[in-house]
Amino acid sequence: MRLSTVLKDMPGSEVIRDAEITGIAYDSRTVSRGHAFFAIPGLKDDGRRYIPHALSRGASAVVTNLGGAFRETGALGVPEETGLAVVKDPRRALSSAASCYYGYPSRALTVIGITGTKGKTTTCHLIRSVLEACGQKTGLIGTVHN
Structure with missing residues (x-):
């Protein structure tokens, strides 16, 4: 190139x-x-x-x-x-x-952002579980596990 x-x-x-x-x-x-x-x-x-x-x-x-x-x-x-x-x-x-x-x-990625005061960690893991159950590859980035 x-x-x-x-x-x-x-x-x-x-x-x-x-x-x-x-x-x-x-x-x-x-x-x-x-x-x-x-x-x-x-x-x-x-x-x-x-x-x-x-x-x-x-x-x-x-x-x-x-x-x-x-x-x-x-x-x-x-x-x-x-x-x-x-x-x-x-x-x-x-x-x-x-x-x-x-x-x-x-360009090939779908990004989902979650904001708020309460329930972000739970929401992240629920969405991840649903997407993986549908056969999608997922990644979780953030301070969820800190």
Whole structure:
């Protein structure tokens, strides 16, 4: 899949150099050959500092934003033969790109939310039991068991 394809739904993204990608990573330690590396600035550390490590592990593209010590694309240290995209919000771009890359899995899910003051846990388990009795796969996420 192309970098430009996974970023097509991301407003404000600029694909400077397109590349074929074989996966998506935001942790340079998990990058494999052909992955797009999303360098995300954080509160304690800046993912852009790990671009060289991601490239050494075989990243075929880098997606990040500009700012701070990285005001221009040249400061990122991404070689000319490597794909590069600049986005306004790398965290949001990662979410959008992963959804596209993996075939929009959330579109196949039905989500039921339960709110209120009393009876939420009971209601969750009743709905889950009914759906499972009908042969549906279910998942339960929340603070029910805490």
